[in-house]
Amino acid sequence: MLKIVSLCKRRGFIYPGSQIYGGLANTFDFGPLGVELKKNILASWWKTFVQDRADIYGLDGGILMNSTVWKASGHTEKFIDDLRECEKCHKRFKEEHVIKKSSGGEAYCPDCGEKLSGLRRFNPMFKTFVGPVENSSSVTYLRPETAQAIFINFKNIIDTFHPRIPFGIAQVGKAFRNEITLGNFIFRKLEFEQMEIEYFVREKNWKKYFEEWKKKMEKWTINLGIKKSNLHWREHDKKELAHYSEKTEDLEYNFPFGGFKELYGLAYRTDFDLKTHTKESGKDLRYIDPQTQEKFFPHIIEPSFGLERTILAILSDAYYEDKKNKRIVLRFKPSMAPIKVAIFPLLANKPKLIKKAKEVRSLLRDNFVVAWDERGNIGKRYYAQDEAGTPYCVTIDFDSLEKDDVTVRDRDTMKQERVKINELINYLNKKL
Amino acid sequence: MLKIVSLCKRRGFIYPGSQIYGGLANTFDFGPLGVELKKNILASWWKTFVQDRADIYGLDGGILMNSTVWKASGHTEKFIDDLRECEKCHKRFKEEHVIKKSSGGEAYCPDCGEKLSGLRRFNPMFKTFVGPVENSSSVTYLRPETAQAIFINFKNIIDTFHPRIPFGIAQVGKAFRNEITLGNFIFRKLEFEQMEIEYFVREKNWKKYFEEWKKKMEKWTINLGIKKSNLHWREHDKKELAHYSEKTEDLEYNFPFGGFKELYGLAYRTDFDLKTHTKESGKDLRYIDPQTQEKFFPHIIEPSFGLERTILAILSDAYYEDKKNKRIVLRFKPSMAPIKVAIFPLLANKPKLIKKAKEVRSLLRDNFVVAWDERGNIGKRYYAQDEAGTPYCVTIDFDSLEKDDVTVRDRDTMKQERVKINELINYLNKKL
Numbered sequence: 001m002l003k004i005v006s007l008c009k010r011r012g013f014i015y016p017g018s019q020i021y022g023g024l025a026n027t028f029d030f031g032p033l034g035v036e037l038k039k040n041i042l043a044s045w046w047k048t049f050v051q052d053r054a055d056i057y058g059l060d061g062g063i064l065m066n067s068t069v070w071k072a073s074g075h076t077e078k079f080i081d082d083l084r085e086c087e088k089c090h091k092r093f094k095e096e097h098v099i100k101k102s103s104g105g106e107a108y109c110p111d112c113g114e115k116l117s118g119l120r121r122f123n124p125m126f127k128t129f130v131g132p133v134e135n136s137s138s139v140t141y142l143r144p145e146t147a148q149a150i151f152i153n154f155k156n157i158i159d160t161f162h163p164r165i166p167f168g169i170a171q172v173g174k175a176f177r178n179e180i181t182l183g184n185f186i187f188r189k190l191e192f193e194q195m196e197i198e199y200f201v202r203e204k205n206w207k208k209y210f211e212e213w214k215k216k217m218e219k220w221t222i223n224l225g226i227k228k229s230n231l232h233w234r235e236h237d238k239k240e241l242a243h244y245s246e247k248t249e250d251l252e253y254n255f256p257f258g259g260f261k262e263l264y265g266l267a268y269r270t271d272f273d274l275k276t277h278t279k280e281s282g283k284d285l286r287y288i289d290p291q292t293q294e295k296f297f298p299h300i301i302e303p304s305f306g307l308e309r310t311i312l313a314i315l316s317d318a319y320y321e322d323k324k325n326k327r328i329v330l331r332f333k334p335s336m337a338p339i340k341v342a343i344f345p346l347l348a349n350k351p352k353l354i355k356k357a358k359e360v361r362s363l364l365r366d367n368f369v370v371a372w373d374e375r376g377n378i379g380k381r382y383y384a385q386d387e388a389g390t391p392y393c394v395t396i397d398f399d400s401l402e403k404d405d406v407t408v409r410d411r412d413t414m415k416q417e418r419v420k421i422n423e424l425i426n427y428l429n430k431k432l
Numbered sequence: 433m434l435k436i437v438s439l440c441k442r443r444g445f446i447y448p449g450s451q452i453y454g455g456l457a458n459t460f461d462f463g464p465l466g467v468e469l470k471k472n473i474l475a476s477w478w479k480t481f482v483q484d485r486a487d488i489y490g491l492d493g494g495i496l497m498n499s500t501v502w503k504a505s506g507h508t509e510k511f512i513d514d515l516r517e518c519e520k521c522h523k524r525f526k527e528e529h530v531i532k533k534s535s536g537g538e539a540y541c542p543d544c545g546e547k548l549s550g551l552r553r554f555n556p557m558f559k560t561f562v563g564p565v566e567n568s569s570s571v572t573y574l575r576p577e578t579a580q581a582i583f584i585n586f587k588n589i590i591d592t593f594h595p596r597i598p599f600g601i602a603q604v605g606k607a608f609r610n611e612i613t614l615g616n617f618i619f620r621k622l623e624f625e626q627m628e629i630e631y632f633v634r635e636k637n638w639k640k641y642f643e644e645w646k647k648k649m650e651k652w653t654i655n656l657g658i659k660k661s662n663l664h665w666r667e668h669d670k671k672e673l674a675h676y677s678e679k680t681e682d683l684e685y686n687f688p689f690g691g692f693k694e695l696y697g698l699a700y701r702t703d704f705d706l707k708t709h710t711k712e713s714g715k716d717l718r719y720i721d722p723q724t725q726e727k728f729f730p731h732i733i734e735p736s737f738g739l740e741r742t743i744l745a746i747l748s749d750a751y752y753e754d755k756k757n758k759r760i761v762l763r764f765k766p767s768m769a770p771i772k773v774a775i776f777p778l779l780a781n782k783p784k785l786i787k788k789a790k791e792v793r794s795l796l797r798d799n800f801v802v803a804w805d806e807r808g809n810i811g812k813r814y815y816a817q818d819e820a821g822t823p824y825c826v827t828i829d830f831d832s833l834e835k836d837d838v839t840v841r842d843r844d845t846m847k848q849e850r851v852k853i854n855e856l857i858n859y860l861n862k863k864l
Contacts, residue, residue, distance in 0.1 A: 010592065012589070012593060017497060018497045018498035019588070020584050020587065020709065021501060021713055023498065024494075024562065024572070025563075029588075030492035031489075031585070031592065032489040032592075034492065046471075051797070054793070054804045058467040058468065059463060060461065060462035061461040062450070062459045062460070062623060063608075063623055064456065064459055065449060065450045065453075065456060066450035066453040066454065066455065066456040068450075069450060069453060092563075126560045127566075128559060129559065130456065130457075130558075131612075132515060132517070132523070132610075132612060133522065134559075142574075152451070152452050152453070153463070155452065156441075157444070157463070161464065162807065176496075178561075178562065180564060190494075191494060191495055191496055365483070365484055
């Protein structure tokens with residue numbers, strides 16, 4: 001894990017948040033390569049689950065909503081962490097992080113060793129104030145999940161698009177939780193990006209669609225390049241279930257810290273949300289069947305994907321120490337690689353090489369995300385691009401000036417081939 | 433303007449935020465078509481200003497940062513709105529919104545008519561608390577601009593990529609301002625999305641790059657389909673300048689409410705930010721020239737683009753009432769249209785037509801964002817797609833079953849052509 005964290009910083013995937021100011025726990029910033037990786041994941045998700053389907057509608061709701069949303073959803077009352085507070089340093093801790101000197105005995109602060117309080121209720125929603133006055137009536141919260149924006153727009157989507165049940169509404173966006181955690185890199189962040197679908201079905205069909213979504217989620221995950229052997233499903237037991245769910249299964253990934261942990265969740269939320277919002281808002285959120293005119297609350301299957309955990313799983317699966325060749329390689333699937341092709345002019349101080357290399361760059365840039373490196377020897381540049389997970393490197397040398405060809409080097413096999421410049425796009429398209 | 437707002441709701445571009453709960457002022461949710469329009473703009477921006485350039489690096493920093501960032505940036509002290517408060521209803525107002533009964537006289541509340549206080553300082557940053565305890569040491573703010581995440585990662589980018597000056601760092605993301613405003617649809621929202629570049633130059637060259645960026649910003653804007661005649665540049669006078677800027681010009685758009693207003697901004701931020709962060713953090717954020725080893729603070733040119741205003745300008749420019757044909761059309765440039773092709777089986781209750789139409793859908797879906805509509809007569813479906821700005825509609829009728837062709841109808845000319853299904857992708861690719 002530490003090796004991955006270090007590589008992420010070294011190559012510009014992920015930097016610790018607010019680092020020059022001593023950081024801010026559980027925040028991270030995505031560097032140039034991290035942004036491209038993120039974009040690749042998001043694009044694949046949106047294409048698969050929204051654009052390629054006729055039954056799923058996209059949405060992008062607000063992070064700030066009327067606070068009644070959180071009352072209705074149950075988050076104000078029931079979205080609670082039980083914490084213990086240190087009587088000396090006043091820090092708070094989750095039960096699993098405290099020190100107990102004897103079984104069932106008193107708990108002690110893992111930071112300063114002093115006695116901790118009994119369990120206290122703590123709501124991990126971030127509070128803020130909308131409008132000019134800071135008081136209870138202006139309080140709202142940064143959304144702790146994206147789902148609610150979907151429920152409160154349910155009627156808008158129905159009225160605009162008249163979908164036939166079953167159908168879904170999909171959303172990608174940030175959610176915020178004031179997490180008390182020991183921190184496992186980007187596994188649990190204060191702000192994180194969710195990719196969620198609320199899929200509306202008839203109650204009698206919920207089991208069928210639950211199973212269907214399990215398959216679809218797993219298929220998409222494997223398609224990112226994540227090994228099936230690092231995945232398994234685990235069902236929540238009753239105690240673990242969120243207040244809105246009757247059944248939840250997690251797709252767990254074998255993370256390089258602590259083994260199998262939640263990658264994604266699939267929850268059966270029943271008709272809890274649409275019912276409570278109907279009650280709280282006074283607006284009828286029932287669905288009307290266009291053929292039979294039957295009026296009912298759809299039940300909800302919720303496939304929920306975390307973007308940061310996807311990134312972490314992809315990085316973990318891709319990370320490979322090639323001891324024979326003394327290099328580290330991120331063996332991304334080409335579709336996930338942040339940079340598809342790196343372009344190297346053999347020497348930085350030869351204008352003719354630079355000119356030719358820039359021509360190659362212009363040529364490739366309309367088709368692929370490219371990088372440019374003219375620093376140091378070619379071996380060093382290969383080394384850097386292997387760590388960035390770039391599938392192909394293209395070197396422009398003196399022969400290129402004569403023969404209009406380049407050397408293409410493959411990340412995984414390390415083999416090099418001469419390819420004519422006018423065949424380069426086709427060649428790379430096939431490989432990628 | 434009201435017509436655009438109404439169309440946006442009716443066709444699923446933009447819904448008022450938290451509407452079932454009576455709303456939350458200055459928040460909006462993007463519906464299925466709004467999300468796609470947004471994606472088109474973001475993709476064009478990222479391609480033009482990041483992926484197609486070798487000198488600009490992408491970044492995606494946090495919304496939550498260590499609060500010292502805002503102290504250093506000057507936002508805690510100098511990012512201030514002067515407001516008047518009503519002595520009766522305690523609402524607060526910007527100076528330009530109050531009622532004055534005589535020139536230079538006392539100000540009165542535009543809501544209840546009572547006397548207002550004198551001007552009071554108000555900081556529009558949203559406050560929140562990180563960690564378990566709510567007190568002054570846990571306070572931070574939702575970022576009011578994305579730029580600061582770039583400055584605090586300046587050293588990370590330098591250390592990873594060793595860029596040669598001039599170079600830029602680009603970022604897309606949400607920023608938050610607790611705005612007191614009368615509201616002009618999505619012109620000013622509590623949360624809004626910025627597309628920003630911080631471009632680092634030598635002090636002596638700032639004027640040159642300022643002019644260069646003016647041209648690049650305008651070119652990109654026009655390329656979205658926005659008319660040049662609806663754009664002009666306006667320079668801020670000294671009083672208007674933000675605390676960090678020595679020169680700012682706004683690219684203004686002729687909005688359908690109140691005429692020319694800021695669409696984008698181009699600011700010369702001098703070396704203010706890197707200097708203050710160096711001072712506050714104790715980390716040296718100077719740039720070292722790799723050839724001369726000269727150490728200096730780069731000066732910054734900041735082209736800043738608002739996503740919501742881009743959407744509003746595109747919608748305003750595209751909106752067209754075709755009185756002759758009794759229809760409303762959004763005449764988007766094809767690259768901006770949320771849906772590129774709508775697919776209509778002539779009749780919903782003929783399984784053979786549905787089957788054929790689904791084949792056409794599968795065929796097109798890999799190349800274009802498509803929609804499906806099987807409800808009502810074809811004329812009504814054209815009407816709806818015109819309002820959605822869909823450039824082409826493809827109808828599958830009984831002849832299609834025999835002759836493997838379809839009717840393609842053009843949004844702008846309303847002309848229809850029969851096209852063979854196996855030529856359809858080429859046909860549409862050329863048109864789009």
